[in-house]
Amino acid sequence: MAEQNNWLKVEDLRPTKDEWVDAVLADLDAFLIDHANCERKAAGMMMGLVAKFSDRVEIIPELVETAIEELEHFQSVFELLQRRGIRLPPTIEKDPYMQQLHQRCRHGRDQRFMDLMIICSLVEMRGVERFKKLAEHLQDEELKKYYEKLWREEQNHGVIFLELLRHYFDDEAIRKRLQWWIEEEARIIDALPPRPRVH
Numbered sequence: 792m793a794e795q796n797n798w799l800k801v802e803d804l805r806p807t808k809d810e811w812v813d814a815v816l817a818d819l820d821a822f823l824i825d826h827a828n829c830e831r832k833a834a835g836m837m838m839g840l841v842a843k844f845s846d847r848v849e850i851i852p853e854l855v856e857t858a859i860e861e862l863e864h865f866q867s868v869f870e871l872l873q874r875r876g877i878r879l880p881p882t883i884e885k886d887p888y889m890q891q892l893h894q895r896c897r898h899g900r901d902q903r904f905m906d907l908m909i910i911c912s913l914v915e916m917r918g919v920e921r922f923k924k925l926a927e928h929l930q931d932e933e934l935k936k937y938y939e940k941l942w943r944e945e946q947n948h949g950v951i952f953l954e955l956l957r958h959y960f961d962d963e964a965i966r967k968r969l970q971w972w973i974e975e976e977a978r979i980i981d982a983l984p985p986r987p988r989v990h
């Protein structure tokens with residue numbers, strides 16, 4: 792396989808507006824609850840790929856590894872919630888960002904596989920971009936340290952999926968579709984109102 796790609800970087804994403812940081816700082820408890828859910832859902836999405844595409848054995852080791860890391864992130868956010876006396880609500884609200892990304896996926900098996908893997912990359916890189924921005928503005932020392940560490944850990948997740956796609960598609964096809972998705976994701980994130988949520 793060719794050397795590690797650098798097809799997706801934080802700078803390729805539409806920058807998050809300051810209004811989002813204001814919304815998060817105004818209700819950190821709500822943000823932490825949503826963040827915990829996002830980590831758990833990320834692990835679920837990766838294991839969903841392992842279930843749906845289990846014939847593509849090359850993806851399984853790294854997807855399982857990444858899902859474990861996401862579960863560890865869930866564990867650490869859950870510990871933060873517990874220390875702060877914040878309880879997870881019994882119901883989970885829909886995430887309009889994830890819904891809109893999923894609606895744009897193509898339907899053929901190969902196309903769907905490619906789109907879902909690219910979405911994973913974009914969602915991970917968006918996490919890096921937002922956690923980094925939030926860490927810069929947080930006053931709470933514990934949270935500032937936590938998000939400083941987290942965005943670095945998430946960075947590798949932003950490229951893993953693209954790298955795995957190279958087992959099945961040529962670079963040009965991946966790059967072309969990724970470019971389309973970068974623009975779609977920018978449109979989606981721009982249109983969402985600023986809320987104390989990860990997206």
Ligand SMILES: [Fe+2]
Pocket residue numbers: 830833860861864945
């Ligand atoms: Fe994570």
Ligand SMILES: [Fe+2]
Pocket residue numbers: 833861915918945948
């Ligand atoms: Fe991640």
